[in-house]
Amino acid sequence: MTAYTATVTVRLKHGVLDPEAETTQKALKRLGFELGDLRSADRFEIDLEAADSDEAAERAGEMADRLLANPTIHDYDVAVTERE
């Protein structure tokens, strides 16, 4: 078995209202910053052991499907790196 870190990034689907991002964007503008759109995302870095990186990615995807992401409003992507 090899030690991996699977990074799951969970975003709201396009078109789904993002009040946190809107509030953050307005606050930054009030502070005088110039910016366009702002999108927020949650990121989970998961240390796990797996036979190979595909298995690590698959397991992280199952974790996202079961708990980390709500399929109705979220999209997610998984990136896997080997841990020293």
Added chain:
Amino acid sequence: MTAYTATVTVRLKHGVLDPEAETTQKALKRLGFELGDLRSADRFEIDLEAADSDEAAERAGEMADRLLANPTIHDYDVAVTERE
């Protein structure tokens, strides 16, 4: 001016308690998943115009210092990509 997206990833500093990550880790284990440590992070994707990518990164860093990250408990990193 060029259109960029600056991605600011805000993490809790090493050693700072992360109740959200702990709760998520326990829930995944209750669902039968095998995993080691789990760390959560907030990610902000900010569309902005800048003269070059250094200026875009600098502005995003200022946004992190002023609002997105609490210097007492957070570390952050900034990645900049050009937008089509």
